Amino acid sequence: MKSDHQLVIYNSLSGKKEKFVPLHEDHVGMYVCGPTLYSEPHMGNMRTFINFDFIYRCLLYLGYKVKYVRNITDAGHIINSAGQEVDSIGSAARTAQVQSLEIVYTYNVKFQELQRIYNLLPPSIEPTATAHIQEQIEVIEQIIENGFAYVVNGSVYFDVKTYMQQHNYGALSGRKVDELEQETRTLNAQDEKRFFADFALWKKANPEDMQVWRSPWGNGNPGWHIECTAMSTKYLGKQFDIHGGGLDLKFPHHEDEIAQNCGSFGCNPARYWMHANMLNVNGKKMSKSLGNYFLPKEIVEGTSTLFTKAYPAAVVRFFMLQAHYRSTLDITEEALNASEKGFERLMEGLSLLEKLTPSSTSSVEVAKVLSPAEAAICDDFNAPILIASLFDAVKYIHALNEGKEHLTQEDLLWFTQAMTTLVQAVLGIEPSKKEENQRLSGVMDMVITLRQQAREQKDWTTSDMIRDGLAKAGIQIKDNKEGTSWS
């Protein structure tokens, strides 16, 4: 561990912040539930992935060797409590009149592109459900062997009642099964299940199914929850350090994952469960069903009807990291604009830092400037506090620039590297790339020279005409001490 600070993580399992102690020193196994590729992930989905990307980056920064597994759901049948079968990928395929794999492949390509645009580090492994059918079958067999599942008419169900005799179903979500029964509004029409809370591990094939796999129980499809158990076990072991996902997956998905893992291997898969909170639009969760969503690409391209302009992906990412991952975040144009200005201030501070000249002595300890940033990272990955500390550092950079503070060459180098690491490697914010337009910049050089000549002759009419004309064309003139620049 590089840091002097002790990392604490809020564990959803206990509802408390806990000291983070990995199972294997310096190594961290982390599993995060990825997207279901029946449509293009929306901005809310992206917030979760951005948050866990930040967490991954923090762990790397702290010196851990991280194995980060994020699955891709490209198969799976869900039986909801009303007994209806949901096969989102299959129905998307039927609607588009293509094969399931085509749907999955199309959206996976888009998802990979989004990861690039939003600067998400690629996980160590991105396994797909369809490539792990055999592993899923093996886990189900183990659960049956342990007596926590039963076979009915070609389908396999998890036996919650039997499981409860030895384990705590509801350990994560805090739900109590007898309460659940009363809570369930619609009466369960699924007569195959012995108990209303039982869930499918394997579902017998329907005639309309486009994808079907062979199993000891006949042709069918895996249940929704089992893929995560199979893949996390295969790549991270029966128990690993961190399991993450969106808050909306806490129940039933993660609760059922715990049941499956305990039912097959006798242990909770993860020691630390982390849940990222939702992205809100006008105070309501962004979701497909509410229709209040927009796509991550639309905001970057300026084609979303919610906003009047386009925002660079780095700005959107920065905006998201200005809220803690456990809080909901309301996205509005006003808030986004505020972040954009702040983002630019931070970036300008960074580029100013590289132009500073060293001094023979240092007036401030660099470690003291950087310490709050590390403390923020270690306090349950507190990105907003980290960013606040970076803004404090920007103030310090300006003080250095104005000669109010000074640093030796050695300290300046240290400070510069640390700041760059925190912004680029940890926050995952790349400096905005200025679009190099050779022809335009040539023209602009000339225009600025002309305006400068007019100003020297105190010909304010001409110089203001140039300034206003450029403003109309969307180009802003900035007069600094060193001269005139534009953007």
Place this chain on the structure above:
RNA sequence: GGUCUCGUGGCCGAGCGGCUAGGCACCGGUCUGCAAAACCGUAUACUCCGGUUCGAAUCCGGACGAGACCUCCA
């Protein structure tokens, strides 16, 4: 209906027993031919009502309001 979470200044959003969060906007200043930009600085807050405490935005109880989950969802 059940379970849970949250209500912070104009906006977004940290903090979670005593110490300026931060960003944006506002206002004042420096700079400027005037502006803009940039930089510096000040101010504004903790839904309400009780309680615990020397001290509460922070803990406890209640009211009101909002949201999430209990159906698929990141």
